[in-house]
Amino acid sequence: MSARFPRRGLCLVLAAPSGAGKTSISRALLAAEPGLHLSISATTRAPRAGEAEGVHYFFRDRPAFDAMIAGSALLEWAEVFGQRYGTPRAPVAAALARGEDVLFDIDWQGHRQLRAALPGDVVGVFIMPPSLGDLETRLRARGDAPAEIAHRMAAAEAEIAHAGEFDYCVVNETIAAAIATTSAILHAARAATARQVWIPGR
Numbered sequence: 001m002s003a004r005f006p007r008r009g010l011c012l013v014l015a016a017p018s019g020a021g022k023t024s025i026s027r028a029l030l031a032a033e034p035g036l037h038l039s040i041s042a043t044t045r046a047p048r049a050g051e052a053e054g055v056h057y058f059f060r061d062r063p064a065f066d067a068m069i070a071g072s073a074l075l076e077w078a079e080v081f082g083q084r085y086g087t088p089r090a091p092v093a094a095a096l097a098r099g100e101d102v103l104f105d106i107d108w109q110g111h112r113q114l115r116a117a118l119p120g121d122v123v124g125v126f127i128m129p130p131s132l133g134d135l136e137t138r139l140r141a142r143g144d145a146p147a148e149i150a151h152r153m154a155a156a157e158a159e160i161a162h163a164g165e166f167d168y169c170v171v172n173e174t175i176a177a178a179i180a181t182t183s184a185i186l187h188a189a190r191a192a193t194a195r196q197v198w199i200p201g202r
Helices: 022-032 062-070 089-097 108-117 132-142 146-160 175-190
Strands: 011-015 036-038 074-080 083-088 101-105 122-128 168-171
Touching: 011 022, 011 108, 011 175, 022 036, 022 101, 022 175, 062 074, 062 083, 074 089, 074 108, 083 089, 089 101, 101 108, 108 122, 122 175, 132 146, 168 175
Parallel strands: 011 101, 011 122, 036 101, 122 168
Antiparallel strands: 074 083
8 A cells, every 4th residue: 555645445355155266366365465464253162283363363262252242343253063253343443444455255144244344345256166067076176075065065056146245256267367357356446436545535
């Protein structure tokens, strides 16, 4: 961000069915964009070997997490396999005010919550496989078990049903093209007049 032309940061949400290439696109963007940082979630699960507080997650027990919910300290949250995960509000708000961009790896439900909490700050991108058949082929190539593939394919159809809630849809026919398109979306969103705090009236 230019010191002469400061702007407000944005929340870039990437959502996709499992196997559609979201992780590869996220890693490429984070490596290429110094002003883009991955959102760090709070969780009720215990730290795993090598995980550090405030680096991988903010680790909280259930009462502390519930207090964050009650105090509106989370932008979005969900329960997954008996553990809760959520996005703390304060670090994201501080990053946006500094003109930094935050990358979110969340599903359509998290995207919906985040957009409600930060209207005007969220740019949603849905990563779409070329077809469900292609997605199944990718999952088989990963070596997933047949039962897991069936589960993920059912979940993929449910995810794709919400693609229309996002600002952009990127079809991942080739990973290089998908990365380039998502990067272009990020750069265009950064240049939106609504984000330029130096423009009179903004």
